[in-house]
Amino acid sequence: MFEARTIVRHAGTVLVGQLAVMAFGIADTLIAGRYDASALAALSVGSSIYISIYVALNGLMQALLPVWSELRGAGASVQVGKSVRQALYLCLSVSLIGTLALLFPDPWLNYTSVPEALQENVRNYLRVLAMAVGPSLLFRMFATLNQSLGRPFRVTALQVAALVIKIPLSIWLTFGGLGLDAQGLVGCAWATLIVNFWLMGMSIYYLSHHQIYQPYKIWQPMEPAHWPTLKEFLRLGVPSALSLMVEVTAFTMMALFISRQGVVAAASHQIASSIATVMYMVPLALGIATSARVGFWIGANDGHRAEKSVHTGLQLALMLSLLISGALALFKEELAPAFSNDAAVVIAASSVLGWVAIYHLMDALQAVCAFILRCYRMTFLPLLVYCIMLWGVGLYGAYQWAYHGLWTWPAQPTVSVFWAASSFALGIVSAVFVALTLWSAKQRRL
Numbered sequence: 001m002f003e004a005r006t007i008v009r010h011a012g013t014v015l016v017g018q019l020a021v022m023a024f025g026i027a028d029t030l031i032a033g034r035y036d037a038s039a040l041a042a043l044s045v046g047s048s049i050y051i052s053i054y055v056a057l058n059g060l061m062q063a064l065l066p067v068w069s070e071l072r073g074a075g076a077s078v079q080v081g082k083s084v085r086q087a088l089y090l091c092l093s094v095s096l097i098g099t100l101a102l103l104f105p106d107p108w109l110n111y112t113s114v115p116e117a118l119q120e121n122v123r124n125y126l127r128v129l130a131m132a133v134g135p136s137l138l139f140r141m142f143a144t145l146n147q148s149l150g151r152p153f154r155v156t157a158l159q160v161a162a163l164v165i166k167i168p169l170s171i172w173l174t175f176g177g178l179g180l181d182a183q184g185l186v187g188c189a190w191a192t193l194i195v196n197f198w199l200m201g202m203s204i205y206y207l208s209h210h211q212i213y214q215p216y217k218i219w220q221p222m223e224p225a226h227w228p229t230l231k232e233f234l235r236l237g238v239p240s241a242l243s244l245m246v247e248v249t250a251f252t253m254m255a256l257f258i259s260r261q262g263v264v265a266a267a268s269h270q271i272a273s274s275i276a277t278v279m280y281m282v283p284l285a286l287g288i289a290t291s292a293r294v295g296f297w298i299g300a301n302d303g304h305r306a307e308k309s310v311h312t313g314l315q316l317a318l319m320l321s322l323l324i325s326g327a328l329a330l331f332k333e334e335l336a337p338a339f340s341n342d343a344a345v346v347i348a349a350s351s352v353l354g355w356v357a358i359y360h361l362m363d364a365l366q367a368v369c370a371f372i373l374r375c376y377r378m379t380f381l382p383l384l385v386y387c388i389m390l391w392g393v394g395l396y397g398a399y400q401w402a403y404h405g406l407w408t409w410p411a412q413p414t415v416s417v418f419w420a421a422s423s424f425a426l427g428i429v430s431a432v433f434v435a436l437t438l439w440s441a442k443q444r445r446l
Helices: 002-035 036-060 065-073 077-103 106-111 116-130 132-150 153-177 185-209 211-216 227-263 263-299 304-340 343-375 380-403 415-445
Strands: none
Touching: 002 036, 002 185, 002 263, 002 304, 002 343, 036 077, 036 116, 036 132, 036 185, 036 227, 065 077, 065 132, 065 227, 065 263, 065 343, 077 116, 077 132, 077 211, 077 227, 106 116, 106 263, 106 415, 116 185, 132 153, 132 185, 132 263, 132 415, 153 343, 153 415, 227 263, 227 343, 227 380, 263 304, 263 343, 263 415, 304 343, 343 415, 380 415
C-alpha cells in the first residue's frame, strides 16, 4: 500500500504538470480553430512534425531518469551531479539536430503530399519553434532530474505557471491588439518560444540557488566529455528516443496522411489527437513515477521491491485507463463542439472520438511498460516491436486500407480507418510489453 501511495503521489504531481504542458497544444488548437479553419489545419500538420521531433529528443533526455534514480538509490549523490553535467554535452548536441530538422521540414511535407495551400503557413510556424528546441530540452533535463530524485513538485509548479503565461500570449500574438498586428498561427509559435526561454531561465535559477540540490554538487565546473559515460547514455537513450519517435510518428503521421482528405478531415483529426494526447498524460505520469521507484530499488539492490513497484504501476494503469476510456465513450458528443465552430468539423470529430477511447485503452499499458523496461535496460526489443506493429501494421496498414484497399476491403479514405488500425497495433504491443516487463522484473528478483 505504501508503494502505491508513493507512485500515485508522484504520478499525480507529474500529471498536473504534464497536463499544463499539453494544455499548450489544446489552447493553440482552440485559438487556431477560432482564427480560421485553414490555421487549424496547418496547426494539425505543423504540430505533427514538431511533436515527432520534439518528443523523440525529449525521450532521449527522459531515458536518463533510471540512471539518476539508481544513483540516488545507491546513495551516490555526488555522482548524480557529475552525470548531469555529462548529460549537458548530449543535450546540446541533440538540440542542434532538432533545430535543423524544424528549419528544413520540406522532406516531411513533400513525402506526405501536404497541400501547397498549407505548406507556407506550416513552414513559418516551424521556423519559430526551431528556436525553442534548445531551451525546451534543457528544461526537460531539469524535469527528469527532479523526477529521478522524487521531487516533481517544483517542475509542476513551473509548468502550471508557464501555462498561465502562454495562453494570453498566444491569444494576443495570434489575433493582435494593443498596437500589434494579428500574426495568425505563427503567433502561437512565438508564445511557445517565449515560454520555453522562461522555463529554461527558471531551471538555471533553481539549480544554482536552492539548497535541495547542494548535496548533488551539480553547479560545478564542467568536466571534459567522458566518452564511456556518454556512450552509456546513448546506449540507453538512442533506442528509447527512437522508440518514442516511432510511437509518436505513427500517431502524428496520421495527420499528414489524413490532410489529403481536406480541411474538415484534418481539423477533426486535430481535435481527436488533442484529446488523445491529454488522455495519454495519465499513463505517461504513471510511467515516470513507476520507473523512478523501480530504478531506486534497483539502485538499492532490492529486486523484490522493484518487482512490487512494477506490479503496482501496471495495476494502476489498467484501472485508470478503463475509467478514462469509458468516460470519453460516454461524453464524446459533448466534447467536440468545444473545439470548433464549424458544424462539419464537429460532426466528423464526434464520430472519431469513439475510436480514440479504444486507442487509449490499448495505449495505456504499453506506455507504462516502456518506461519500466528502460530501468531493466531493455530498449532494443521494444524498438523492434514498435517498428513492426506501429509503423508496419498501424500506419502503413491504415494507409493502404484508406487509399488503396486492404485484402478484400475496399479503400475507405476516412479518419476512422487510421484510428482503428492504430488501436489494433497498440493492442498487440501492449500484450508483448506486459509479458516482457513481468519477465524482466522476475529475472531481476531472482
